[in-house]
Amino acid sequence: MDYQNEEDEFEDASEYDWMEKIKSTGAVPYLELDGPCKNGWSTPTGDRFMVRGPTYFSDKVKIPSGKFLLKPLGFDWMKGPTKISEVLNHPNHRIRKTLDELAINDTDTGTRPFVWAFNLQLSNKDNYCAIMYFVSLEPVEEGSLMDRFLKGDDSFKNSRLKLIANMAKAPWIVRTAVGEQAICLLGRALKCKYITGSDFIEVDVDIGSSIVANAIVHLAFGYVTCLTVDLAFLLEGQSEEELPEQVLCAIRFVELDPASSEVYGMPSGEEFGEARNLLGTRLWKSFGISQLLHQNNSDESGSGRVPSSGQGSGLQIVANGNLNERDMNGSDESQQFANGNLNEGDINGSDESHRSSGW
Known part of the structure; x- marks a missing residue:
């Protein structure tokens, strides 16, 4: 299930026109990698990210990631009157609507697209x-790490979802504060909420849940129009059978302009319910069993999206300068921040030291 980003070729390109349509919409345009444009997003190459190699637990050697497991689909740069979350449960969201249309129009038994969304919520x-x-675009292999992640509880997800952030271009003050690279298990450093459905998973990441991360991002946001940042998401390999690691997906932000962000409109409860009922009716009719509609509750005959509330880590700064993180199992992990360096102890007891933002 390897996708080489821009190099993929499909037997019938028209079958995937919906993907190109989504990529071309939104407030921020899709750009060619290393192009001259500003205020956009693109897909970096896999060799920009170093991951755990096949013998990492014996020699600590990391290797370039290579191919990504997922294809880029879209990007939203938004703001709103309240914190924006659960966007793929919004009935009028362009990706939600596209997935619903694909489900209704699907006439074969092939695998339907499965969308991954990562929502970085800024606290301002x-x-x-x-x-x-x-x-x-392909089925997840049964028993694979990706399969276990999707089926696992929030505690398992928190222990595996990893972020790699590389500063490709930044002013000196940001590089000094953030460093060249930051690596962290997202669910251990920040509060993450996982929303899952039959055709998607969304991870809402509350940056404001960490005093350290919030301060760093607040500083960087002041220079966002001068920043180029590469982000990669992957599942941490914690046994030899799970190595080498593979990056799920990656994105590059290029000098984003806050003035170009879209204003997000939250659906009212009535609008949300009506949209779900309409979709449920269309789905059941497409399967030729609309007579069952009156025998079931409208929620049961809807699109099948079942939100689940994630519980991230609670973080607090203590007097001795350590960041104590209480994970979901109630255990405490201490991370010492000194001179901008983060010593990250993984669950196997080994340390990976990074020039980091302190996430």
Whole structure:
């Protein structure tokens, strides 16, 4: 299930026109990698990210990631009156609508697209968020790490979802504060909420849940029009059978302009319910069993999206300068921040030291 980003070839390109349509919409345009344009997003190459190699637990050697497992689908740069979350449960969201249309029009038994969304929620008065969308077009291998992640509980997800952030271009003050690279298990450093459905998973990441991360991002946001940042999401390999690691997906932000962000409109409860009921009716009719509609509750005959509330880590700064993180199992993990360096102890007891933002 390897996708080489821009190099993929399909037997029938028209079958995937919906993907190109989504990529071309949104407030921020899709750009060619290393192009001259500003205020956009693109897909970096896999060799920009170093991951655990096949013998990492014996020699600590990392290797270039290579191919990604998911294809880039879209990007949203938004702000709103309140914190923006659960966007793929919004009935009028362009990706949600596209997935519903594909489900209704699907006439074969092939695998339907499965979307991954990562929503980075900034903690400020305008509630900015950067939402990245990726898609899988092939079935997930039974028993694979990806399969176990999708089926696992929030505690398992928190222990595996990893972020690599590389500063491709940044002013000196940001590089000094953030460093060249930051690596962290997202669910251990920040509060993450996982929303899952039959055709998507969305991870809402509350950056404001960490005092350290919030301070770093607040500083960087002041220079966002000068920043080029590469982000990669992957599942951490914690045994030899799970190595080498593979990056799920990656994105590059190029000098984003806050003025170009879209204002996000939350659906009212009535609008949300009506949209779900309409979709449910269309789905049942498409299967030729509309007579069952009157025998079931409208929620049961809807699109099948079942939100699940994630519980991230609670973080607090203590007097001795350590960041104590209480994970979901109630255990405490201490991370010492000194001179901008983060020593990250993984669950196997080994340390990976990074020039980091302190996430």
